[in-house]
Amino acid sequence: MSLRLLLLLSAGILMTFAPARAQESTDDAPADDLIMALDDAIFTNEDAPILEALKAILQAVNAEPDSYALNIAAAKGYLARADLLRVDRQTGKVDKAREKAMRAQQALWGEKGAEHAEKAKRLATTKQEKSEAYRLCGECTVHRIDGPLSGMRYGPTAKSDIEFAVSQDSTNWQARRAQGLMFLNNPPINGGDLDKAVETFALCAKNDEQHADVHHAFLAQAWMKLKRPERAKLEVQKSLLKNPANRLANNIKARLQENKQW
Amino acid sequence: MVSRPFAATFAAATVAAALMTSGCASSASLREGNYEDVTPHELHRAGKSGDAELAAPLRALLEERLASGTTTITDEQAIEAVIALGRTGDASDGAAMLRVAREDHSPDVRAFAIEALARLNPPLLAAERGALLSAENDPLVRARLADN
Numbered sequence: 001m002s003l004r005l006l007l008l009l010s011a012g013i014l015m016t017f018a019p020a021r022a023q024e025s026t027d028d029a030p031a032d033d034l035i036m037a038l039d040d041a042i043f044t045n046e047d048a049p050i051l052e053a054l055k056a057i058l059q060a061v062n063a064e065p066d067s068y069a070l071n072i073a074a075a076k077g078y079l080a081r082a083d084l085l086r087v088d089r090q091t092g093k094v095d096k097a098r099e100k101a102m103r104a105q106q107a108l109w110g111e112k113g114a115e116h117a118e119k120a121k122r123l124a125t126t127k128q129e130k131s132e133a134y135r136l137c138g139e140c141t142v143h144r145i146d147g148p149l150s151g152m153r154y155g156p157t158a159k160s161d162i163e164f165a166v167s168q169d170s171t172n173w174q175a176r177r178a179q180g181l182m183f184l185n186n187p188p189i190n191g192g193d194l195d196k197a198v199e200t201f202a203l204c205a206k207n208d209e210q211h212a213d214v215h216h217a218f219l220a221q222a223w224m225k226l227k228r229p230e231r232a233k234l235e236v237q238k239s240l241l242k243n244p245a246n247r248l249a250n251n252i253k254a255r256l257q258e259n260k261q262w
Numbered sequence: 263m264v265s266r267p268f269a270a271t272f273a274a275a276t277v278a279a280a281l282m283t284s285g286c287a288s289s290a291s292l293r294e295g296n297y298e299d300v301t302p303h304e305l306h307r308a309g310k311s312g313d314a315e316l317a318a319p320l321r322a323l324l325e326e327r328l329a330s331g332t333t334t335i336t337d338e339q340a341i342e343a344v345i346a347l348g349r350t351g352d353a354s355d356g357a358a359m360l361r362v363a364r365e366d367h368s369p370d371v372r373a374f375a376i377e378a379l380a381r382l383n384p385p386l387l388a389a390e391r392g393a394l395l396s397a398e399n400d401p402l403v404r405a406r407l408a409d410n
Contacts, residue, residue: 228306230345234373234402241401 034060035073042080045247050080061116068123068133071116075136078113082106082143084247091221091251103146110143131169138162139178142185155190158182173208176200177215184222197222205238213243220252229256289316297323298334302342309346317351321358328365337368344371348378356383360390369400376403380410 034057041049054077061070085106089099117137124130138161145151145158159182165175180200186192201222205215220235233256239249289308291299293316300323308316323343327335335343344362347355359382363375376394379387391407398404 230374230377231341234370237373237402237405241405 031060031064031067031069031073035069038073038077038080042076043243043245045084045243045245047081047084050077050084053077054081065119066123068120068125068129071120071123072132072136075113075117075120075133075140078109078116079136079140079143082109082113082140085109086143087248087251091248091255107144107146107150110140113140114144127168128172131165131172131175133165134161134168135165135172135175135178138165138175139181142178142181151190159191171207173204173215174211177204177208177211177218180204180218180222184218184225194222194226198226213239213246213249216242217246217248217252220249224252224255229259232256289313289319292316292319292323295319295322297326297339300339302336302338305339305342305346309342309349312350314350314352317347317355320347320350321355324358324362328361331367337371340366340368340371341374344374344378348374348381351378351382353383353386356386359383360386363394364397369403372398372400372403373406376406376410 034053038050038053038057041053044050054074057070057073057077061067061074064070085102088094089102089106094102114137117133117140120133121130121137124133138158141154141158141161144154162175162178162182165172166179169175177200180197182191183193183197183200198219201215201219205212205219208215216235216239220232220239223229223232223235232252236249236253236256239246240253243249289304289311291297292304292308305320308320320343323335324340324347327340327343340362344359347359351359356379359375359379363372363379366372366375376387387410395404395407398407
C-alpha cells in the first residue's frame with residue numbers, strides 16, 4: 001500500500017471519530033436526564049426510541065466509564081432491546097427464518113448488556129446497587145442462551161446472579177420479576193414452575209406500581225401457559241390500563257381475540 | 263396372555279375411575295360446605311367438570327363471602343368460584359352473580375362476575391349495565407362492563 005493511500009486512510013479515520021469525541025467533551029447533559037429519557041423510551045415498548053436513548057447513554061459512558069449509574073443505564077438499554085425481541089419471538093407472529101435472526105440479535109444485546117452490568121457490579125457500593133447490577137447481569141445473561149449448550153454455559157450463572165440480586169435486596173421487584181421469568185421460561189427439570197411464576201408476578205404487581213404493566217403482562221403470559229385464557233385476559237386489561245403500549249400485553253390480547261374462549 | 267383390546271380398555275377404565283375419584287375428592291369440601299378448605303385449584307377443576315350439581319355449593323360459597331366480608335374466603339378462591347359458576351351454572355344463577363358484581367369488595371372478583379354474568383344471563387346484564395356502571399369506580403371493572 002502506498003504511503004499516500006495510508007495517509008488518506010488515517011485522515012479519513014480521524015475525521016470519522018473527531019466529531020464524536022468533540023461532542024462527548026461538550027455534551028454535559030446530566031446522567032439523570034439521560035437515564036430518565038431511557039426509562040421513557042423503554043415505556044414506549046418501541047426499539048427506535050430505546051436505541052436513541054441508549055446511544056446517548058453509551059456516549060456518556062465513554063466519557064465517564066466508571067459511572068455506576070451510566071453502566072446500569074447502558075445495561076438496561078440493551079436488556080430492553082433484547083426483551084422486546086424475546087416478546088415478539090414468543091408471542092408475536094414471527095416466521096422461522098426471522099425468529100433465528102432475532103434470537104441471534106437477542107444474544108448479542110444480552111452480551112453487550114452483560115458487559116456493562118459486570119462493570120456496574122464492580123462499581124456498586126451499596127446492597128441496593130449490587131442487587132440491581134446483579135439483576136441486570138443475570139437477565140442479560142439469560143438472553144445469551146440460544147440453545148442447550150449455551151444454556152449449560154450461561155444458565156447457572158444467570159440463575160445465581162438473579163438469586164444473589166434478590167438476596168441483596170428483597171424489595172428489588174425487578175429482581176423478583178426476573179426470578180418469576182425463570183419459573184416461567186424454564187422447563188420443570190431446570191426449575192420451571194408455572195404456579196410459582198404466577199405467585200411471583202402477582203406479588204411484584206402488588207408491590208411495584210412503577211413497573212405494574214410489565215408484571216401484569218408476564219402474569220398474563222403465565223396464565224396463557226397454564227391454559228387459563230380467562231385469567232390472562234384480566235391481566236392483559238390491567239397491563240394495558242397502566243401502559244397501552246405494553247408490547248407483551250398487546251401480543252397476548254391479539255392472540256386472545258383470535259382464539260375466543262372463556 | 264391378555265389381549266391388546268382388553269388391556270387398552272382396562273387401562274382406559276382405570277384412568278377414568280382415577281379421574282372420577284379425584285374429581286369427587288376435590289369437590290368433597292365444596293359439596294360439604296367447608297368453603298374455606300376448598301383450594302383455588304379444586305374450584306378450577308369444579309368449573310372444568312361442568313357438573314351442574316356444583317352450581318349450588320359454588321353459589322353458597324360466594325354468598326358466604328359476601329356475608330362474611332374479607333375474613334374467610336380469599337380473593338383467589340372467589341375468582342375461581344365465579345369462573346366455575348359461570349361454567350357450571352345457568353340463567354337462574356344470574357341474580358347471585360349480579361350481587362357479586364355489585365357488592366364484592368375486590369375489583370378482580372367483580373370483573374370476573376361481569377364476565378360470568380354475560381355468559382349466564384346476557385339479558386340481565388344488559389338490563390343492569392347502566393346501574394352497575396354508575397356505581398362502579400374501578401377502571402378495570404368499567405372496562406369489563408364496556409366489553410360485555
